[in-house]
Structure formats: structure tokens, C-alpha cells
Amino acid sequence: MYAVVRVRGNVNIKPDIKKTMELLRLTRVNHLVVSEENKQNRSMLRKTENYVTFGEITAETLAAVLEKRGRLAGNKKIGEEFFKESKIKDFKELAETVIAGKKLKELGIKPVFRLRPPKKGYERAGIKKSYTVGGALGYRASDINLLIKKMI
Numbered sequence: 001m002y003a004v005v006r007v008r009g010n011v012n013i014k015p016d017i018k019k020t021m022e023l024l025r026l027t028r029v030n031h032l033v034v035s036e037e038n039k040q041n042r043s044m045l046r047k048t049e050n051y052v053t054f055g056e057i058t059a060e061t062l063a064a065v066l067e068k069r070g071r072l073a074g075n076k077k078i079g080e081e082f083f084k085e086s087k088i089k090d091f092k093e094l095a096e097t098v099i100a101g102k103k104l105k106e107l108g109i110k111p112v113f114r115l116r117p118p119k120k121g122y123e124r125a126g127i128k129k130s131y132t133v134g135g136a137l138g139y140r141a142s143d144i145n146l147l148i149k150k151m152i
Helices: 015-023 039-047 059-069 080-086 091-100 141-151
Strands: 002-006 031-035 052-056 112-114
Touching: 002 039, 002 141, 015 039, 031 059, 052 141, 059 091, 059 112, 059 141
Parallel strands: none
Antiparallel strands: 002 031, 002 052, 031 112
């Protein structure tokens, strides 16, 4: 599973990239989406890599995001009632279920997580350069987990 975080805004963005961002459900800065690793998603991420950062999310990080920022329909927090209805024990099991392939929408959870800006900011080179040269954009493999923990 990929975790995709939008880093840059809508100003002076090409219409086809803007549409791709809408398809990924990334309409605002600091929003997080969890998506499957497949050919279609990889090509959408490649197209939008100058506006987002992404990498492989772990079950531990996903459990923390679901616990702190996960919301049900009506903007309600995920609580005991949800676990009783879905027969899932805790957030860790929920995260493992999502990573195994169950979609968040099927579980009744909103697919977009609203995060806050990262503590101590993004990387030193800023939000206009690639992660490989010290910036914040593009593919960052498992280092996405560190960024997400700064943003929770």
C-alpha cells in the first residue's frame, strides 16, 4: 500500500494534473490517501510527483493514523461502536485488514485523512525539490512513515 501526501497547492497547476489529483482524492494540502500498489496508481503518482510525496506505509503507522485522524460518515471518530459492528478488535487489526486489501470505504471509513503540517517542517531544500536532492516531493520509500508521524 502506498501512502500519498499532498505537499503543494493548486496555483498554476496544469488541468490534467489537477484532474489526476482529484481522482486520487487529494484536493488540499496535507491530505493523506492510502492507495493500492498497481499499474494505474503508479502512473497517476508519476504524473503528480511534483506535487505529492509517497511511499510504502507500515501497519503500525496506518494504525496510528486511523486512531488519531480516522473518521466515519458524519465526521465521527472511530470508536468502540465501530469495532463491535465490524467485529475487529483494535486499530492494529484494522490497519492490517486495510493493508491486506480491504478498502476503507467498504469499512465505512472516509478515505482521506486530514493531517496538520509536519513538526519542524519539511526537509531542508523545501517543497519545490525532489526528495532525492533533499526536498519533500516524490517517492521516499519507507521514509514516508517518518513524515506521517510528524504530521499526525
